[in-house]
Amino acid sequence: MPVPSTDFKKALKQLPDKEKEALLLRAVRRDAELYETFAFELLPDVTVEQVYEQTADRIHELFNVAVTGRLLNRSLNKALSKATKETARARRITKDKRLEIDLILYTLRLIFDNYTGQFDSPYNGFYVSTARLTTRAVQLVLTNLHEDLWLEYKSELDDFLTQLHNRSKSRNLRFDMPRELVIPN
Numbered sequence: 412m413p414v415p416s417t418d419f420k421k422a423l424k425q426l427p428d429k430e431k432e433a434l435l436l437r438a439v440r441r442d443a444e445l446y447e448t449f450a451f452e453l454l455p456d457v458t459v460e461q462v463y464e465q466t467a468d469r470i471h472e473l474f475n476v477a478v479t480g481r482l483l484n485r486s487l488n489k490a491l492s493k494a495t496k497e498t499a500r501a502r503r504i505t506k507d508k509r510l511e512i513d514l515i516l517y518t519l520r521l522i523f524d525n526y527t528g529q530f531d532s533p534y535n536g537f538y539v540s541t542a543r544l545t546t547r548a549v550q551l552v553l554t555n556l557h558e559d560l561w562l563e564y565k566s567e568l569d570d571f572l573t574q575l576h577n578r579s580k581s582r583n584l585r586f587d588m589p590r591e592l593v594i595p596n
Contacts, residue, residue: 448504459505466501467517470494474521484534487526491540494518508555512564515548519571530578538580545571546588553592561592568592 415423423431439446451457477483477490498518502511522541530538545568552564569591575581576590 444500444504451504459507459510462501462505463510463513466497466514469497470514470518471521473497474525484529484532484537487522487529488536488540491518491522491537491544495544508551509560512548512551512556515544515551516564516567519545519548520567523571523574527574530575530580535580535583538575538578539584542575542581542584542588543586545575546586549589549592565592 426434435449439449447462451462473490473493474487477486479486495515495518498511498514501514502508519541526537530541532538548564549568549572552561552568556564572589572591575588581588
């Protein structure tokens with residue numbers, strides 16, 4: 412992403428308001444994420460809760476479409492990848508790390524409620540991706556949230572980690588997956 416130079420900033424300051432508005436409107440027409448970011452920052456009726464609901468709906472739809480695929484494990488892995496991208500997009504729009512964690516947990520709930528049977532598939536891509544996402548959720552909770560909020564997520568994350576560790580594939584992972592969310596004293 413280019414960094415605006417000082418000359419660019421000076422030229423932008425010298426533009427009349429009407430031309431600035433035209434430039435801004437042209438930019439948001441070309442970039443949907445930029446539009447959503449400005450809408451979130453400028454419009455009072457666009458809230459974090461709305462962004463969460465819209466993104467959760469898109470994630471839910473991704474997994475509904477994945478179920479219709481011929482190769483379910485591969486389709487679920489693609490849906491999980493796209494869901495992770497939707498979560499990152501929502502975080503970039505709102506700059507809210509707790510929203511990112513909540514959306515990751517929503518995705519994990521969808522997986523553990525509906526698709527754990529695919530963990531036993533001979534193909535381990537979906538299992539590994541789910542384990543990585545769960546590990547990422549644990550890391551995000553510990554690094555980005557205040558200690559008082561850790562308990563709010565602990566039981567759910569511990570349940571996900573336990574379910575993952577109970578699978579035979581957990582011994583073959585090439586990364587360290589925690590057994591539980593450890594809260595330091």
